[in-house]
Amino acid sequence: MKKLLALLLSALLLTSCGSGAVSEEQTDATSSATVDTTTDTTTEATTTSSEESEPTPSTTESEPEAEASGSKILVAYFPCTGMTEQIAEWIASETGADIYEIVAADPYTDEDLAYYTGGRADQEQSDDSARPEIDGEVEDISQYDIIFLGYPIWHGQAPKIVYTFLESYDLENVTIIPFCTSHSSGIGSSAENLHSLVSDTVTWDSGRRFSGDATESDITEWLETLDLPESEVSEVSQVGVFNFETKTVLLNSGYEMPIVGLGTYSLTDDECAVSIEALLEAGGRLIDTAYMYGNEAAVGEAIRNSDVPREEIFVITKLYPTQYSYAAEAIDDALERMGLDYIDMIILHHPGDGDVEAYLALEQAVADGKVRSIGLSNWYVEELEEFLPQVNITPALVQNEIHPYYQENDVIPYIQSLGIVVQGWYPLGGRGHTSELLNDETIVAIAEAHGVSSAQVILRWNLQKGVVVIPGSSNPDHIRENLDLFDFELTDDEMAAINALDRNEKHDWY
Numbered sequence: 001m002k003k004l005l006a007l008l009l010s011a012l013l014l015t016s017c018g019s020g021a022v023s024e025e026q027t028d029a030t031s032s033a034t035v036d037t038t039t040d041t042t043t044e045a046t047t048t049s050s051e052e053s054e055p056t057p058s059t060t061e062s063e064p065e066a067e068a069s070g071s072k073i074l075v076a077y078f079p080c081t082g083m084t085e086q087i088a089e090w091i092a093s094e095t096g097a098d099i100y101e102i103v104a105a106d107p108y109t110d111e112d113l114a115y116y117t118g119g120r121a122d123q124e125q126s127d128d129s130a131r132p133e134i135d136g137e138v139e140d141i142s143q144y145d146i147i148f149l150g151y152p153i154w155h156g157q158a159p160k161i162v163y164t165f166l167e168s169y170d171l172e173n174v175t176i177i178p179f180c181t182s183h184s185s186g187i188g189s190s191a192e193n194l195h196s197l198v199s200d201t202v203t204w205d206s207g208r209r210f211s212g213d214a215t216e217s218d219i220t221e222w223l224e225t226l227d228l229p230e231s232e233v234s235e236v237s238q239v240g241v242f243n244f245e246t247k248t249v250l251l252n253s254g255y256e257m258p259i260v261g262l263g264t265y266s267l268t269d270d271e272c273a274v275s276i277e278a279l280l281e282a283g284g285r286l287i288d289t290a291y292m293y294g295n296e297a298a299v300g301e302a303i304r305n306s307d308v309p310r311e312e313i314f315v316i317t318k319l320y321p322t323q324y325s326y327a328a329e330a331i332d333d334a335l336e337r338m339g340l341d342y343i344d345m346i347i348l349h350h351p352g353d354g355d356v357e358a359y360l361a362l363e364q365a366v367a368d369g370k371v372r373s374i375g376l377s378n379w380y381v382e383e384l385e386e387f388l389p390q391v392n393i394t395p396a397l398v399q400n401e402i403h404p405y406y407q408e409n410d411v412i413p414y415i416q417s418l419g420i421v422v423q424g425w426y427p428l429g430g431r432g433h434t435s436e437l438l439n440d441e442t443i444v445a446i447a448e449a450h451g452v453s454s455a456q457v458i459l460r461w462n463l464q465k466g467v468v469v470i471p472g473s474s475n476p477d478h479i480r481e482n483l484d485l486f487d488f489e490l491t492d493d494e495m496a497a498i499n500a501l502d503r504n505e506k507h508d509w510y
Contacts, residue, residue, distance in 0.1 A: 072143055073097035077150030078161055080113065082367035083181045083212050084150045089254035090219040091148050091179075093239060098144075099254065102165050105133040115155075125155040132161040134168065146175045151190075153182035153209070158190045166197040177226065178207035181214075215392060239419050242466060244486060249468065251396040252419045253366075253373035255344070257314050259463060260483055261286025263425060263472035269298035271474040276302035278476035280313070284483050288399075288425075288470045290318035290349060291334065300338025316345040316397075318377060319362075321352025327361035331370060346371050347399060350378035356390045363393050375399065377425075381414050388418075399423040402467055403430070404437060404458060407502040416466060423468040428455055430508060442497050450488045453481060460485045461498045 075097045077088040085101070092099040112120035124130040149166075151158045158180070176198070178191040187209040195204055208222055239252045248256040262279045264272055264287065272295045276287060285308070289299045296317055303313055317338070323330040335343060346362055348355055365371040375397035379387060388394070398415045402408050402424030415422050429437035437443070438454040447457045455471070459482060462469045471482045490498075 071145035073146045073148065074138065074141070074144040075099045075148040075150065076102060076138065076165065077148075078102040078152070078159055078165070080108075080152040080159075081181075081212075082369055083210070083214070084152055085369070086367060087179060087181065087210055087214060087219060088148070088150050090216050091150075091223065093250075093252055093254045094220060094223060096238070097146075097148065100138050102161060103135045104161055105135040121154055121159070124160045125157060127160075130160040131164045131167070132159075134161065134164050137168065141169050141171070144174060146177065147171075149176055149178045149194075151178075151180055153180050153187075153190060156190065158194060162194065163197055166194060171198045171202050173201045175203045175205065177205040180207070180209050182209055182211070216394070240416055240421050240466070242463060244463075247486065249421055251373055251421055252394055253396040255314075255373055255396075257344075257373075257397075257421070257468070258284070258286035259468045260284065260459070260485060261288060261314070261468070261470045262479060262482075263470040264289045264295055264299060265293050265425075265472055266431075267293070267295055267298075267472065267474055269295060272298035273302050273305075274476065275474050275479060277306070278479045279483075280306050280308050282480040282483050284479070285312055286314045286316075286468075286470065288316045290320070291323060291330070292318070292320045292349065296334060296337045297339075300340055304339055310340070314344045315340070316347065316399075317343060318347050318349040319358060320349045321355070324348070324352055324354035324358035327354075327358035328364065331361065331365045335370060342369065343371050345373040345375060345397060347375035347377050347395075347397060351383055351387075356387065359387075359391050363391065366393065373397070375420075380408075380411050384415070384418075394418065395420050397421050397423055397468075399425055401426045401430075401506060401508055402462065403427055404440070404443070404461065404498050404501040405429060405433070405503045405505040407499065407504075409499070409502065412465065412467065421468060422466065423470060424462055425470060426508065427462055427467075427469045427471050428458055440501065442501060446490065446494050446497065449494075450490075452488060455482060456485055456488075457490070457498075460488065460490055461495065464490055464495060 073095050075088045075092045075095075077084050077100075079085040079088075079101065088099060088101075091097065108120065111117075114121075116122065124132060149162070151162045158178075176194075178187065178194070180187050180190060187207045191204065191207045195202075205226065210218065239250050242249050242259050246256070247259055249259050250256050261284055262275060264275065267275055276299065279285075279287065287299060287303070289296050299315065299317075303310065303315065306313070315338070317334055319327055319330050319334075331343075331346060334346065335341075346365070348358055348362075359374070359376075362371060362374040366374060373396040374393060375395040376384075376387070377399040378401075379398055380400070384398070398420050400408060400411065400422070402412070402422070403426055406426075412422050428434045437458065440454070443454045443457050447454045450457070452460075455478070459469045459471060463485060469482075471478075473479050473482065
């Protein structure tokens with residue numbers, strides 16, 4: 001099989017990162033050159049259901065507007081403990097596949113899944129005619145040439161809901177590649193017993209069994225052994241590549257995240273409510289908070305009170321070093337404070353004692369379906385080189401201070417080379433420095449040339465460098481303005497002029 005894009009492979013190095021979003025207000029002086037912000041900037045925070053604790057039944061496409069010149073791939077899976085879900089996510093991330101979770105219309109409980117108790121799973125597996133109902137369906141399954149089919153082994157066989165899935169579609173001339181998860185059983189006859197459920201025109205691969213300690217590297221090595229047709233994955237589906245049409249980026253966790261959002265540092269509860277309402281009404285879908293901001297509850301309430309579907313909103317929070325010693329409990333506390341069934345991303349706020357153990361707790365939260373993606377904040381090259389070999393899941397995000405006066409031009413490419421997305425806090429310079437930055441002669445001149453504000457120029461500069469931005473504001477007009485970044489583009493000369501402003505001037509101690 002053709003090597004699947006160096007960037008995608010580098011994304012599977014097993015690690016994860018993120019950082020603290022810092023709120024910044026634009027001064028009134030920045031609005032003089034503001035363009036009309038009524039443009040629709042809706043950001044589709046597409047989420048692949050491979051990590052969902054309450055997944056949507058419909059298929060999520062990781063390349064929404066692009067058509068691959070090679071085969072189109074679907075990863076369909078039925079999860080139980082979380083491992084099947086994780087493997088499905090890794091496959092989708094590397095191959096650029098769409099992903100679909102097989103969801104039972106009547107969800108399985110822990111009692112249902114208890115072996116040898118006469119429970120629901122025992123009954124279904126002993127009944128050849130059992131076909132549990134599925135909630136939802138794959139849209140236009142005929143478009144796929146290859147289907148990876150994942151499931152846990154139940155009593156030596158695929159769960160009967162997988163039988164339901166296969167019998168629900170008229171599959172013709174497709175290749176099915178099964179993969180299963182089990183601590184002991186091999187794939188055995190579980191796949192062979194599925195063959196009779198589909199047309200003879202279907203080609204079956206022998207498949208592969210993975211144990212609970214499988215890693216991304218194991219998945220990568222397996223995929224490279226498969227005789228798959230060459231697939232030219234669209235550029236917009238590559239991990240870490242910004243899609244300026246959908247205004248999202250594909251994370252190495254398999255989820256898509258908006259590339260522009262709102263930082264909530266220093267916002268009070270009331271300010272959070274107003275700011276998040278303004279963000280969502282203007283089409284923004286990315287919200288950054290943290291335990292230390294003291295506003296997680298307000299953020300969660302604003303999300304719950306919104307008419308925007310939960311799955312469209314991408315929320316990031318952070319564990320502070322004082323929480324690292326009880327990280328698992330702190331994760332549960334964050335879920336409870338926010339009143340959410342899952343958190344899109346949790347990151348460690350900055351390095352500290354016990355950070356590796358805390359990160360391992362985040363990994364477990366991913367396996368448990370509590371968290372979808374994990375990352376680090378305020379980790380730089382030396383810190384990452386020491387940290388990454390000690391963990392199992394590659395950080396999806398590293399969040400650091402980045403602005404024209406502190407550009408991290410050596411750090412950003414290093415992080416991106418690992419398949420990790422970079423996000424910048426203090427994108428407008430930070431409190432006490434914002435006015436100076438927004439009134440910088442170079443930036444003002446570029447803003448005037450484009451008929452936009454200085455803030456918009458700085459944020460667009462970040463995006464063109466591949467840096468996600470989360471400017472903070474409690475001003476609805478500024479929030480709308482900060483989302484309106486896609487109707488102009490900085491020239492190479494303008495990018496170079498802003499790059500020349502770097503002073504290596506850090507505005508916070510992290």
